[in-house]
Amino acid sequence: GENVEQHPSTLSVQEGDSAVIKCTYSDSASNYFPWYKQELGKRPQLIIDIRSNVGEKKDQRIAVTLNKTAKHFSLHITETQPEDSAVYFCAARGNQAGTALIFGKGTTLSVSS
Amino acid sequence: GAVVSQHPSWVICKSGTSVKIECRSLDFQATTMFWYRQFPKQSLMLMATSNEGSKATYEQGVEKDKFLINHASLTLSTLTVTSAHPEDSSFYICSAPTVSNQPQHFGDGTRLSIL
Numbered sequence: 001g002e003n004v005e006q007h008p009s010t011l012s013v014q015e016g017d018s019a020v021i022k023c024t025y026s027d028s029a030s031n032y033f034p035w036y037k038q039e040l041g042k043r044p045q046l047i048i049d050i051r052s053n054v055g056e057k058k059d060q061r062i063a064v065t066l067n068k069t070a071k072h073f074s075l076h077i078t079e080t081q082p083e084d085s086a087v088y089f090c091a092a093r094g095n096q097a098g099t100a101l102i103f104g105k106g107t108t109l110s111v112s113s
Numbered sequence: 114g115a116v117v118s119q120h121p122s123w124v125i126c127k128s129g130t131s132v133k134i135e136c137r138s139l140d141f142q143a144t145t146m147f148w149y150r151q152f153p154k155q156s157l158m159l160m161a162t163s164n165e166g167s168k169a170t171y172e173q174g175v176e177k178d179k180f181l182i183n184h185a186s187l188t189l190s191t192l193t194v195t196s197a198h199p200e201d202s203s204f205y206i207c208s209a210p211t212v213s214n215q216p217q218h219f220g221d222g223t224r225l226s227i228l
Contacts, residue, residue, distance in 0.1 A: 043219040
């Protein structure tokens with residue numbers, strides 16, 4: 001089955017700096033890669049996703065890149081703000097109906113002002 | 114707004130009690146729903162895939178007799194934690210895709226505390 005590795009587990013940056021979180025996946029059949037932000041005690045919130053036919057996707061301060069050959073994808077947050085502080089999870093999923101997301105272990109991002 | 118409704122949001126009960134958690138899809142039919150468990154400061158771990166009208170598929174290491182899943186309709190899946198013990202205390206969260214191969218929508222989760 002799919003295995004997703006995520007690094008780093010914790011990340012501390014100064015406000016305004018960029019933050020990068022990296023993930024690798026094992027199943028070459030996976031073709032959907034979302035990123036979630038989770039605040040304490042709440043459900044994960046989808047912040048951006050990318051499919052395997054795209055190499056990069058951007059939404060304002062957030063971007064995701066995908067390298068299918070190397071089976072890794074990354075989340076980039078620019079101009080970080082204190083409200084970006086949260087736990088971020090990457091995930092991967094295949095394209096078969098009924099396939100669940102498999103999550104990385106998460107990255108705790110702390111943005112200090 | 115939320116497209117997956119999960120109840121209850123918080124349960125505190127005594128050891129040995131069975132607890133039922135409901136997950137409803139709103140405004141769409143879900144032939145498949147997924148149940149995850151999240152321990153404090155850990156990731157979401159897939160427990161099982163709930164299939165409407167058929168048996169659930171459990172992940173390795175998840176006891177099917179302890180975590181009973183019923184998906185009797187296209188809008189409702191239930192997870193029953195039978196004879197719960199303190200080690201079952203966790204955050205349980207369900208999710209479902211609106212359409213196959215589309216983003217999964219998550220319920221708000223259920224925080225289960227067994228005393």
